[in-house]
Amino acid sequence: MSGGFRVTVPASTANLGPGFDAFGMALGLHDVVEVQVTDGGLKVEVADAGAGGVEDVPTDETHLVVRAIRKTCAHLGVEPPGLHLRCFNAIPHARGLGSSAAAVVSGVAAGYALAGRELDAFDALQLAAGFEGHADNAAASLFGGLVLAWCEGDQFHTERLTPHPSIRPVVAVPSERSATATTRGLLPPAVPHADAAHNAGRAALAVHALTAKPELLLAATEDRLHQHYRAPAYPASTELVATLRAQGVPAAISGAGPTVLALTTTGILPAGAGVEGFDVFELAVDLTGVQVAAQ
Structure with missing residues (x-):
């Protein structure tokens, strides 16, 4: 991925009524993050692709995608010299469609790509779910489909199911x-x-x-x-x-x-x-x- 790569991550809906903090489902609305390794520093560009305004999104180390990349890279023992991110946000922010979880998941996936490693499902879930303390949205954005999520001790778990095709x-x-x-x-x-x-x-x-x-x-x-x-x-x-x-x-x-x-x-x-x-x-x-x- 030395030439740069693109991460595409779906929105999600959680709870689905009675499944509070346990059910999640991925939806066909996607944020895209383009990642380029540079010689040094950090540059973050944010474009509104339908997310209802991005004027309040930071473009420094506090950006959620950047934070997730840093956490994942540290976990995997790598440190890119510099990063240039272009974030195209289509998932509406703060509307209950998993925009925060999608940002975290895209950062986790980007971290694995920067390390030259395939995404490890279990570790990726721990990293992503750890940001919000529950795994419903994060698991849906990671794995797609319908997910059942739970926590045992300090570990998050999920099972992925395929929703009925008529839904x-x-x-x-x-x-x-x-x-x-x-x-x-x-x-x-x-x-x-x-x-x-x-x-x-x-x-x-x-x-x-x-x-x-x-x-x-x-x-x-x-x-x-x-x-x-x-x-x-x-x-x-x-x-x-x-x-x-x-x-x-x-x-x-x-x-x-x-x-x-x-x-x-x-x-x-x-x-x-x-x-x-x-x-x-x-x-x-x-x-x-x-x-x-x-x-």
Whole structure:
């Protein structure tokens, strides 16, 4: 990769209703990072390819891709003399579509390429998930498809599944942003036992519905663990989820929000869904995950 390379990484949606911090799915919307080794120093260029503005993205060592590259290179025992990065951001920032995880994953993949090594799935997951403390978005961006993520001790684990081919995700992205740290602060320290039991059952059902029986997705995406606690942070998104579900559409808040995810089999939302103020588009399920190619 001495001549430079390109990293392409998919967006992701997490939770999928009841699978809080456990379910993730890669989506066909991609950030691209072009990496060139130089004689010294760091240069970062950031271009808005649909991410809703990049004016607040740093272009120094604090850039998330750079931080992930540095951490990975240190882990692998290499240190490039200098780097020139060109980042083309298409994943909307702070909308619940895994933009931070995608940046970290692209940096991890770039670090492996700089070291001249194939991506090690287990180590890469530890590095990427370690930035946010949970592996749902990171695993989806790393491996594509549908992922189940969990942690044992200080190690992250994931299993990749292939979603049913009839599932056609639609996202409704509002203009306002949401911070994961803020929405996590709205969650209570404890929940009723009945709600925990409900989510355990629906999460199990969701695995079956997502992979084998999509007609069960409306029931399988019902959540009582986190979404209603976060509702004050994005009332319009909460209302849209309720409206879609009343019309029989399996809908949920994507990750920490405020984007709404609808797991359709048609690729469209019904008339009268009330999507004013949202950008609505169908995204394929990305089945490949992060990709690195020489330039």
